[in-house]
Amino acid sequence: MNYQFNWSVLWSGQSGGWLLRGLGTTLALSGLAWLVAVALGIVSGAMRTVPWKPLRVVATFYVEFFRNVPLLVWMFFWYFGVPPLLPLAIREWLFDHGAEFWAGMFALGVYHGARMSEVIRSGIQSIPKTQFEAAVAIGLTTFQAYRLVIVPIALRLIVPPATSESLNLLKNSSVALTISVAELTFQTRQIETYTARAIEALTAGTVIYLGLCVGIATIMAHVERRFAIPGLIARGG
Amino acid sequence: MTDTVIEFRDVNKWFGNIHVLRDINLAVEMGEVVVVCGPSGSGKSTLIRCVNALEPIQGGELVVLGESLTKPGVNLPALRTRVGMVFQSFNLFPHMTVLENIMLAPVKVRGLSAAEASRVARALLERVRIPDKAENYPANLSGGQQQRVAIARALAMQPKIMLFDEPTSALDPEMINEVLDVMTDLARDGMTMMVVTHEMGFARRVAHRIVFMDAGQVVEEAPPDLFFAAAKSDRAREFLSKILTH
């Protein structure tokens, strides 16, 4: 076997532009989905620990329902299932403005929100109950105690597992190619189709994903150090 | 005529099937310092935690600063601003500096400006005798210092009543007095206090009344000199002989 590498396929013709656009879409898709996931994760993760059962039940239902169905199914659900349920005007607007992108974003965000929720819940549950009691004992409401004390402490404790979950989200954004979102993996496949250069195209994709992951991990390590709670054992960087 | 600020009327409390408080009748007057003592598991913590409604009661009535805690719709956060609490385990907020710990409730609950709250907080740090620790994080303080910050944090809301649940039990012996001294000052200034403690020296010097509990009941209440010299019940005498001999 004697394969001749031809790396120039990656920047000749349209390839370079495709890769860049793929990278941009992956970043936008993952970035927005991450915001959705973090917001849902914090709210539902906190709700699962509050001293009021109806809230716990709602949050538990969200988590178990969304994280126990494969992401691929959610992609199809948000893309094929949801739009017909929407009012006509919104549906038309969506299909004029990249419906597959928004469907992919929601699928990714809501699915990973359920997983982020577990990370945040475990962070909150590692805080002694007396910390919450001290917060309400000075006159804070339960909501204030969570917003000002419990959640800020929990977020500082969970940076490492939240980083892993964020990387999972980034990598899972590639599943959106199944509903034709032109993200990075979609574009590498396109290059492969046009140039018949599978190894080069996939290598490019791999290297870009790797670079993104390393970048995110570096930023999160910095965040972890910057917001570390004084007095806790320093973790490796 | 005196003002009753805490009144237990036939209060009963259960944790599941465990009957933890049994027919408690107890009144605390304004400005009074009451020390609660008794064997482990007798319900001392539960008793004072009921006063700021960290524990709900299942029977009887508990009136604190004129408000019945069993009445539906009672505003617990508002009540708790008037009843400060200090815990055995300090429970400072570890992600905030000492100053931020003390300022939190005045700013978020009272709506004080940061400048005003910081002025109040610094004055309180003077009062608990650690004015130079304002910018430190709790983890960088000794236990005694942390507990004094916790007292300052509770005082920042200008409570009418202070509750202490074994405030010195988690401290090394050499730090116990610095906390007891602050509490003694507070008592001398006329604060109404309910204190669960095994520090019988403090009880003797500062308390107006000792409440002895056993098995969820108030077995005996008496002024300290009477209680230590001639406790009426066998259970109190037995308890005293155990803790005073070592």
Ligand SMILES: Nc1ncnc2c1ncn2[C@@H]1O[C@H](COP(=O)(O)OP(=O)(O)OP(=O)(O)O)[C@@H](O)[C@H]1O
């Ligand atoms: N959250 C809880 N759930 C169930 N049982 C509890 C709970 N808190 C306390 N108890 C039980 O209630 C009883 C009284 O407890 P409490 O903590 O009030 O005692 P205590 O007098 O403060 O004891 P100690 O001196 O050990 O602090 C004990 O039997 C205890 O096991």
Ligand SMILES: [Mg+2]
């Ligand atoms: Mg106790």
